[in-house]
Amino acid sequence: MIQLLPLGGADEVGASCFYLNIDGTGIILDSGIHPQKKGLDSLPSFEFIEELPVDFVFISHAHQDHIGSLPFLIKKFPHLIIYTTIQTKEIAELTLHNAANILSESTTLWNEGINKNSNFIPYSHEEIDLLISSIRTVEYNEPVDIEGIRHSGSSKIKVEFYDAGHILGSAGILITYGNVKIFYTGDINLSKQKIMDGADLPEDNINILLTETTYGDTDSKMLSNWQNEQKRFAKEANKILNKGGSILIPVFALGKTQEILAAIHSLVAKGSLTDTIIYTGGLGNQISRVYDKNKYIVKRQNKNFEFSEIEQTDLYSVNELNLFNKKSGIVLASSGMMIKGTKSFELMKYWIKQQDFAIFIVGYMDPETPGYRILNLNKGDKIFLNDKDEIIRCEVKRFYFPSHSKREEIVDIVKKLKPEKVVLIHGEEKAKNWVGQQILSLGNNTKLYSAQKGKLIRLQT
Numbered sequence: 001m002i003q004l005l006p007l008g009g010a011d012e013v014g015a016s017c018f019y020l021n022i023d024g025t026g027i028i029l030d031s032g033i034h035p036q037k038k039g040l041d042s043l044p045s046f047e048f049i050e051e052l053p054v055d056f057v058f059i060s061h062a063h064q065d066h067i068g069s070l071p072f073l074i075k076k077f078p079h080l081i082i083y084t085t086i087q088t089k090e091i092a093e094l095t096l097h098n099a100a101n102i103l104s105e106s107t108t109l110w111n112e113g114i115n116k117n118s119n120f121i122p123y124s125h126e127e128i129d130l131l132i133s134s135i136r137t138v139e140y141n142e143p144v145d146i147e148g149i150r151h152s153g154s155s156k157i158k159v160e161f162y163d164a165g166h167i168l169g170s171a172g173i174l175i176t177y178g179n180v181k182i183f184y185t186g187d188i189n190l191s192k193q194k195i196m197d198g199a200d201l202p203e204d205n206i207n208i209l210l211t212e213t214t215y216g217d218t219d220s221k222m223l224s225n226w227q228n229e230q231k232r233f234a235k236e237a238n239k240i241l242n243k244g245g246s247i248l249i250p251v252f253a254l255g256k257t258q259e260i261l262a263a264i265h266s267l268v269a270k271g272s273l274t275d276t277i278i279y280t281g282g283l284g285n286q287i288s289r290v291y292d293k294n295k296y297i298v299k300r301q302n303k304n305f306e307f308s309e310i311e312q313t314d315l316y317s318v319n320e321l322n323l324f325n326k327k328s329g330i331v332l333a334s335s336g337m338m339i340k341g342t343k344s345f346e347l348m349k350y351w352i353k354q355q356d357f358a359i360f361i362v363g364y365m366d367p368e369t370p371g372y373r374i375l376n377l378n379k380g381d382k383i384f385l386n387d388k389d390e391i392i393r394c395e396v397k398r399f400y401f402p403s404h405s406k407r408e409e410i411v412d413i414v415k416k417l418k419p420e421k422v423v424l425i426h427g428e429e430k431a432k433n434w435v436g437q438q439i440l441s442l443g444n445n446t447k448l449y450s451a452q453k454g455k456l457i458r459l460q461t
């Protein structure tokens, strides 16, 4: 018997969490948090599995929408055995402590959750330390055998991680049980980025595929390729820098910061981009050090390059914002979607008032975020901020440096792995529809499921 119960991240990007019951062994794939939601609403629906066997949790990568609720999950099921890659464990130690800081700082934010339901208890740094030390690590392509305490089948379950090419440590997860192979993509990128080298896939055909569909509703012509987009980036950046303006790039601390920083560094080295001050700081810098530490261990491009070689000024040492008017520079600040209360949101409020400045959007924007609103506005448009309308005086430019597969590449995964059943996850409805249509048009009689939170899928009886 194989059943899948989505607990979160089924038809959206956020709070990814999927429960698999394989003949009595309970496996949880990812335990994310929804970055825009508050309190209990931001967590996957763990209550659905209270009465079910729960033995293992496998984490595909350290982005918050895949790992952020792990401390809450472990509070609820302390006996769970956690597996992930060495790199994800190293990054998680930084990001989960950082999240614990944000939790304790933004008490008002979390109080809303606590008031709504008193079950919501934030976690401490000590709990994170304990959790991290309990994580078991796996190498890519080195399978582990697992079996839950209530396992009723005759064979063990084999789990193997494949490099997903998305960020450092990211993995697609292959679960083999008897002659059934299930592959969970996590967040996957088949194409190269500046640092990441593209995903590996299992060699053999599989039976069941759980695939992300993040870019299912994005025309791939827009996504262009990294090489061309870097040229356009340099051209637009030079226009701003040469007139003395500064550029704000909202980025995720994990992944996007490193990819963009590496791209900027190589453009300056080639003489394509004006040499300027680069501001970074906080969690992004700590994560860059983990990238450096692992440069020979994982598959990546430019193995000899280190982030420590790039001269960077600490963004958190800047007290006077008019410094950016006196001397132009490029600022990489998180959060990536300019969520209220974060550094990039604070800087954006200053940036929009400056004629010669620019905001460069380089990543995915959730429709509910300030980043998404800015992205759809131009110089001269009004934006509602701080309880009033403000005119955007700076330039706003959109670039595409995707860390997820283009939608055709998701279909390529299906063509290569030839699954009999496909479950679409991690995407908006429209995105899942496009991918679903394409899979059906391959004419392979694939059984297609669109995952929905709380809706059980019987994959095998």
Ligand SMILES: [Zn+2]
Binding pocket: 061, 063, 166, 187
């Ligand atoms: Zn991710």
Ligand SMILES: [Zn+2]
Binding pocket: 013, 014, 016, 063, 065, 066, 187, 426
């Ligand atoms: Zn994700």
